[in-house]
Amino acid sequence: MTQYSYIDIPFNLRHTCWFCGEPSNHCVEFPKTASLFAKVGHAPIALPACKECASVKYAKDLTSIWAVRDQIKHALIDKYAKHLGIGENWTEQELIDSEFTGSTLGGFGRSAWKMYQIAKQRVEYQGWPLSLDNIAIEAYDETSGFEFEGTRYASIHSCIDYFTKAAGVDKELLSELVNIVSSERFSYALRIAKLNKNVSNTKRLAIVDEVLLQESEQQEILLEQANAMFNPNIEEVSVAGSTAPVFAIQWALANKVEDLAQLCALEDDYFDYFEHLGGPAAFMSYNGLQLYFEVRQNAEWVEQSDPNKQYWPS
Template sequence: MLNHTPIDIPFNFRHTCWFCGEPSSKSLHFPRQASKTSQHTALTLPACRECDAIKYPSKVNSIWVLRAYLKQALITKYTKHLAIGENWTEQELLESGFSGALLGGFGDSAWQMYEIAKQRIAFEGWPLSIDDLPFYTIDDTSGFEYNETRFSSLSTCIDFFVAATGVDHDLLTQLIDIVTPNRFDYALKIAKLNKRVSPTRRNQIIEEITAQEDEKREAEFERLAQSTINDAIIDVEVSGTIAPAFAIQWAMERGAKSLFELCPLEDEYFDDFEHLGGAAAFASYNGLQLYLKAREDQAWIDANDPNKDLWRE
């Protein structure tokens, strides 16, 4: 016989389901049967009739895993309710006059049904304790959170939005692969703009977004490269032309201490600074040439080169 220990219930949460916040009418025993894989003592928690009735697999080995499983079950069951808030705002519903079948049969109560479902999914329960002693078992469940809703995984989140908003599954999945799950909102917006997409158009969108992301990554790489310029290196003016610090550092890093040593590196220089644009890249290279030419005169170095000590390092 498995002995279950009841958790403490704060006064303001009496008669409240620990899993979803609905009024409780049942006592959920976890685990229901003795299990060698259970990570903590057997517990009894207040639950609503619906949460208590959800069947869960034997691999569920902690109260935290159970909570995540029940939440996902509720998300799946109430997809139509949650979809209301994904497709409309409350004000839009009031102004539209939609009712009946257009709102999943919810009619005038549509927004209320959405809010109830959303609150149940978002409900966190209260901190667990037994006889006023904190329950220290760590919640180590993984998942994916978006828009204040925690899904059991990224794939279940994708499945939800496919069902709730009618977006193309393959398009949304591929977009997330490109922009990463951290930018799920961006991927979802693109998918919503292209719901009924043909395979050809889907491929075009993927190619466009891939190109955009590649450009962003290149720009970020260049920005970081620029930000790593040695602060000790100073721009130098020679004959009214500026040799910029980044160009001087570039020459230092390649051991080009003279105009003679710089000449074979000309193509490499313009490849590296192509992002500056032709005119700016040429101006910076011209300044570098004049600077290295001036450095052939030791007297000029001693009198005018603020970077002279850095060339010796």
């Protein structure tokens, strides 16, 4: 029979659920199966949990306790989406001023904000650092999941599902908007979705088209601003059968790249900036720029053959 060891528990948290902060009277044992013991990097552990968190059915093949926590958090977010949604649709003062009356609405007005606060505290609870016999257990992978306004979701799709339930936004619209503006601008996409709940298909398409147009226009503005930084007098340079195009040399000058070492250090930035060219074209331009910097190490070549010598720092 597998022996699970309890994690180290601070004295003041000895009756606290590690997952949500509620009083604990159960435990979660990890990993679930003996076949995973060698993959988790530590001895089998037991974590104090409340009845609700302990009852969540998480995937059996998980090899990280943090992945388990994310799935349990997602289950709580999904279950209490309506409670959490109170904070999405009301402020505390609005509930106080709402003048709800009657046995049902009156009770909602009095208890709603407290329900929201309890649910929010549970999903945002971080637990204490994990250790076993004073030996630290793996740190949390911050790159996993998706975090928005202090709450970590299992994925961007889980976050969209949550706001669909909690705030009543149109799931298809929010998903389309996130695809357009990226998850980094989720708050912007959500703001538009909240202003356009219960939209028709025609209205949804119109909103998506409008946002696409706005994003396209914004990209054009940024491109114009970037071009304004570039020297229009630059000439392309051919070296050993490869060409350093004008735009690549302009980019190097604008980013104060003066030699091959600096160019190599900014390689990722270069390919990110010229991602729109596609892989082969971006690589060919970068290769030409590399050869240009290599030959520029020859002072005689620079003096006799570099058409852009006056634009480089001396």
